[in-house]
Amino acid sequence: MFVPFIWIMVTASASATAVPYLNKTDFLRLQNGSDIRGVAVDGVEGEPVNLTEPVAEAIAAGFAAWLLEKKKADASQNLRVSIGHDSRISAKLLQNAISRGLAGAGLEVVQYGLASTPAMFNSTLTKNEAFLCPVDGSIMITASHLPFNRNGFKFFTNAGGLGKTDIKDILERAADIYNQFTAESLANSERKASSSIKKVDYMNVYTSDLVKAVRKAAGGLEKPLDGFHIVVDAGNGAGGFFAEKVLEPLGAITSGSQFLEPDGLFPNHIPNPEDKTAMKAITKAVLENKADLGIIFDTDVDRSAAVDFSGREFNRNRLIALMAAIVLEEHPGTTIVTDSVTSDGLTTFIENKLGGKHHRFKRGYKNVIDEAIRLNSVGEESHLAIETSGHGALKENHWLDDGAYLMVKILNKLASARASGIHGGSKILTELIEGLQEPAFSIELRLKINQNHPDLKGGSFREYGETVLKQLEKSIGSDPNLRKAPVNYEGVRVSGYGGWFLLRLSLHDPVLPLNIEAPSNDDAVKLGLAVLAAVKDFAGLDISALDKFLKSP
Ligand SMILES: *[C@@H]1O[C@H](CO)[C@@H](O)[C@H](O)[C@H]1NC(C)=O
Numbered sequence: 001m002f003v004p005f006i007w008i009m010v011t012a013s014a015s016a017t018a019v020p021y022l023n024k025t026d027f028l029r030l031q032n033g034s035d036i037r038g039v040a041v042d043g044v045e046g047e048p049v050n051l052t053e054p055v056a057e058a059i060a061a062g063f064a065a066w067l068l069e070k071k072k073a074d075a076s077q078n079l080r081v082s083i084g085h086d087s088r089i090s091a092k093l094l095q096n097a098i099s100r101g102l103a104g105a106g107l108e109v110v111q112y113g114l115a116s117t118p119a120m121f122n123s124t125l126t127k128n129e130a131f132l133c134p135v136d137g138s139i140m141i142t143a144s145h146l147p148f149n150r151n152g153f154k155f156f157t158n159a160g161g162l163g164k165t166d167i168k169d170i171l172e173r174a175a176d177i178y179n180q181f182t183a184e185s186l187a188n189s190e191r192k193a194s195s196s197i198k199k200v201d202y203m204n205v206y207t208s209d210l211v212k213a214v215r216k217a218a219g220g221l222e223k224p225l226d227g228f229h230i231v232v233d234a235g236n237g238a239g240g241f242f243a244e245k246v247l248e249p250l251g252a253i254t255s256g257s258q259f260l261e262p263d264g265l266f267p268n269h270i271p272n273p274e275d276k277t278a279m280k281a282i283t284k285a286v287l288e289n290k291a292d293l294g295i296i297f298d299t300d301v302d303r304s305a306a307v308d309f310s311g312r313e314f315n316r317n318r319l320i321a322l323m324a325a326i327v328l329e330e331h332p333g334t335t336i337v338t339d340s341v342t343s344d345g346l347t348t349f350i351e352n353k354l355g356g357k358h359h360r361f362k363r364g365y366k367n368v369i370d371e372a373i374r375l376n377s378v379g380e381e382s383h384l385a386i387e388t389s390g391h392g393a394l395k396e397n398h399w400l401d402d403g404a405y406l407m408v409k410i411l412n413k414l415a416s417a418r419a420s421g422i423h424g425g426s427k428i429l430t431e432l433i434e435g436l437q438e439p440a441f442s443i444e445l446r447l448k449i450n451q452n453h454p455d456l457k458g459g460s461f462r463e464y465g466e467t468v469l470k471q472l473e474k475s476i477g478s479d480p481n482l483r484k485a486p487v488n489y490e491g492v493r494v495s496g497y498g499g500w501f502l503l504r505l506s507l508h509d510p511v512l513p514l515n516i517e518a519p520s521n522d523d524a525v526k527l528g529l530a531v532l533a534a535v536k537d538f539a540g541l542d543i544s545a546l547d548k549f550l551k552s553p
């Protein structure tokens, strides 16, 4: 009588999953390009948590399985994985969930705490056994500039950040693992994690490397930034370390720096160098403090921008121009790879003033970086891959998109100017981009595709978007004022009326973003009208943004 009772209990606990069922599609929807993104905490109406702790644990276990296969290792070989996070309020919960997933799969877990995304990649390269480096794999918990309730993961090995295909593979493994979770297996992972997790202050190693890089560029000076006043705005993300651990040891004054304390509710502004409010905040700090330079980072410090002494922003095309000027001094003639929305003036600047080559590729930082790596592999030398978003990677820094390293290159420039007796605050930087033509008018409009519209005939938004682009291409051909860009890798790019426009399909969403740059409002309207003429009959396309712009540009 007793035996069957036990038998029922065992069957019940073995077959009942410990978590609500989710299928593969549910998991795959967490993918955004080469990142994983989801809602990690409650607090926004209509956005229930879908990056739950068990989902995170399963994804980490999926990464463990992927890594073991990649490294041709088995669980007995103790592969080591580092975990870092930005300032989000869900960071600790997810860090613990990920640690359980990795430890449960037999991997060694090293937690770094608050860290930057690029530092996590670097931990796969650094040789420093005292700090348990190098690690075999690394996970950064971040959702970049997204709202406080979001979070996500980026994965690295010593070969760089994982791409789309690998992320998909990991999510597929995670779905299987997740649906086999039992109360027992979850408890087991928890036990393993709590007895084996190690903690290391890796950011100390990483920041001292950054400091060394600037000292070296300044010919070995201990305090090459002595006397420079540089203010940092970390937007309450993870970048606050830059003031105290990089600038101050180099001799810079950092008073007036702001929002350095991590705060996952981002009470001051979005940590995002593309955000106007954020750029205004750092500009104000530079002017009020009469600083030589301002530096701003995104939440996880893979992106950055700067502001010169006069309040002029080095972001978007201007940051690319500045970095191109610095890199082309070191590598004359090299190819600068950028994303697709860079301006025509930037091309002229890179090619005519700097003597380099501008290779305008697609949107997406991973696309831009991979393209630069590909060019090198086919014999075209490239040393810089950079997006208007502020993601920039240098060949000399293992093609790692590191916002802190970009700023270090700028600091090197200041320091070496100082070393050779030139001191004019950051005027030297401003002079480097002299001659860059900038459009008087610039706008991005988003034309949404209504996925449920009968005009799509049940097809995908992608197919529909491609049809719109084909039509635009056709209608451009018959307009003598317009000229299609001779080389173009994304969407339809057209020059005319002294400016240009680009209509392209978004990488992830049912949207056709339209960028227009022109010497005046009137010229921008002319370009907008050319687009309107081609797209107005597509009933599945919401052109209200374009209409609105044309009515009041
Ligand atoms: C997976 O589950 C979702 C609901 O969460 C459902 O809409 C979808 O049809 C399912 N997909 C498959 C392939 O079963």
Ligand SMILES: *[C@@H]1O[C@H](CO)[C@@H](O)[C@H](O)[C@H]1NC(C)=O
Residues within 6 Å of the ligand: 032, 033, 037, 146, 364, 507, 508
């Ligand atoms: C997806 O990725 C794009 C490009 O990196 C980014 O702009 C967007 O905010 C991301 N969306 C989410 C939900 O993470």
Ligand SMILES: *[C@@H]1O[C@H](CO)[C@@H](O)[C@H](O)[C@H]1NC(C)=O
Residues within 6 Å of the ligand: 026, 027, 028, 029, 030, 038, 039, 046, 047, 048, 050
């Ligand atoms: C998670 O929730 C957000 C916001 O509600 C949504 O945009 C996203 O598609 C969801 N992801 C998944 C995998 O359900």
Ligand SMILES: *[C@@H]1O[C@H](CO)[C@@H](O)[C@H](O)[C@H]1NC(C)=O
Residues within 6 Å of the ligand: 122, 125, 126, 127, 205, 206, 207, 209, 210, 405
């Ligand atoms: C990253 O790691 C490499 C290899 O150990 C090292 O040479 C470099 O200085 C590190 N970069 C940064 C920015 O810490």
